Amino acid sequence: MTGMIEAACMVAVVAISVAALLNLYRLAVGPDVLDRILALDTLVVNAIALIVVIGVWYGTAIYFEAALLFAMVGFLTTVAFCKYLLRGNVIE
Amino acid sequence: MRSRVLPHPILSVVVAVVWVALANDLSAASLVFGIVLGIGVPLFTACYWPERPIVKRPLVMLEYAAVVAWDIVVSNIEVARLILFRRGSTLRSLFVTVPLELTTPEAVTVLTGTITMTPGTVSADLSADGRSVLVHCLDAGDPDAVVRQIKTRYERRLKEIFE
Amino acid sequence: MALASEILVTVLILVGTFFLFVGSLGLAKLPDLMRRLHAPTKATTLGIGALLIASMLWFDLVHDALSFHEVLIALFLFMTAPVSAHVIAKAHILRDAPTRATLPPAQTSGWATLEPHPADPRER
Known part of the structure; x- marks a missing residue:
């Protein structure tokens, strides 16, 4: 009786993929570089969600580290980009 | 010691x-x-780590966490409703200044984080002397109500916890 | 019991997906950056939160294998999402003159982003 969860995972994967496409639209359209940074940040969150859902679907925990690394690298790149725009430098 | x-x-x-x-x-x-x-x-x-943050009332922290968790859920439903059923250009977005009574950096950090996570508000900047926060509201009919809510709901509890 | 926990996991997955989708929709739909900032920072954290709780419950209840490392990702995202939103807003204020013109005054000094940096070696 895991058909219900599998169906929910399928719906989730499709919806999150569409959400990622919406982020790509914002990434392509812009208009400002900060819109693109925000789009990338959201794209990373969607990628984490996709990894978690696929982990539930396949029934393994081996993708967990990938999700954690995505979360950390995504946050660092966002802050580094913004810091560069704010101060003209990343490490002062 | x-x-x-x-x-x-x-x-x-x-x-x-x-x-x-x-x-x-x-x-x-x-x-x-x-x-x-x-x-x-x-x-x-x-x-x-030369200094240690002071937490005076750890139990109020639990109450604060419960209040914030509830507000996060409510604010998400509210923001989802605004995004789905309102045209973006009809949202009454504006900046408000929230004067701060908190002085310790830990308390101000927690407050700005909370503001970003809760009902329709994002903390956008601090003043140079750290005595006011710039808050952007997604859809605010009454800016004073937003300030009042932040001050009574979050700042009062944080003042008890940290100061 | 098993059926109840499966229904709970299913509902949590669907709720999380809904909020993630709404967050990305807001990012694509809203007209300017400060409004766009609201959608991803809020909706995606609750979306991810619900999905991670679902994953945790799924391993704990349906598979009887103790799993709690999802809490780490959730805590990390809840701590970092406000910081990313704050730095994006700061950079926007610095770069966008029309936004700067609409800022209310601070109480006693100017906004930190627009003031000269006291620790800046170039200005000392």
Whole structure:
């Protein structure tokens, strides 16, 4: 009786993929570089969600580290980009 | 008085718990290694943490966490409703200045984080002297109500916890 | 019991997906950056939160395998999402003159982003 969860995972994967496409639209359209940074940040969150859902679907925990690394690298790149725009430098 | 073996007891507990959670395993081996890291890491990094944040009322923290968790859920439903059923250009977005009574950096950090996570508000900037926060509201009929809510609901409790 | 926990996991997955989708929709739909900032920072954290709780319950209840490392990702995201939103807003204020013109005054000094940096070696 895991058909219900599998169906929910399928719906989730499709919806999150569409959400990622919406982020790509914002990434392509812009208009400002900060819109693109925000789009990338959201794209990373969607990628984490996709990894978690696929982990539930396949029934393994081996993708967990990938999700954690995505979360950390995504946050660092966002802050580094913004810091560069704010101060003209990343490490002062 | 700070002890020489455990300069930061809370940090030690956090490091140990994070290690056990990373290992995802409640066995004795990971617990022991977590405790070793919890004692070792604060000892070796003690010179980077000259001061210890003061938490006066830890129990109010639990109440604060419950209030914030509830507000996060409510604000998400509210923001989802605004995004789905309103045209973006009809949202009455504006900046408001929230004067701060908090002075410790920890309290201000927690407050700005809370503002971003809760009903239709994002903290956008601090003033140079750290005495006001710039808050952007997604859809505010009454800017004074937003300021009042932040001050009574969050700042009052944070003042009890940290000051 | 098993059926109840499966229904709970299913509902949590669907709720999380809904909020993630709404967050991305807001990012694509809303007209300017400060409004766009609201959608991802809020909706995606609750979306991810619900999905991670679902994953945790799924391993704990349906498979009887103790799993709690999802809490780490959730805590990390809840701590970092406000910081990313704050730095993006700061950079926007610095770069966008029309936004700067609409800022209300601070109480006693100017906004930190627009003031000269006191620790800046170039200005000392």
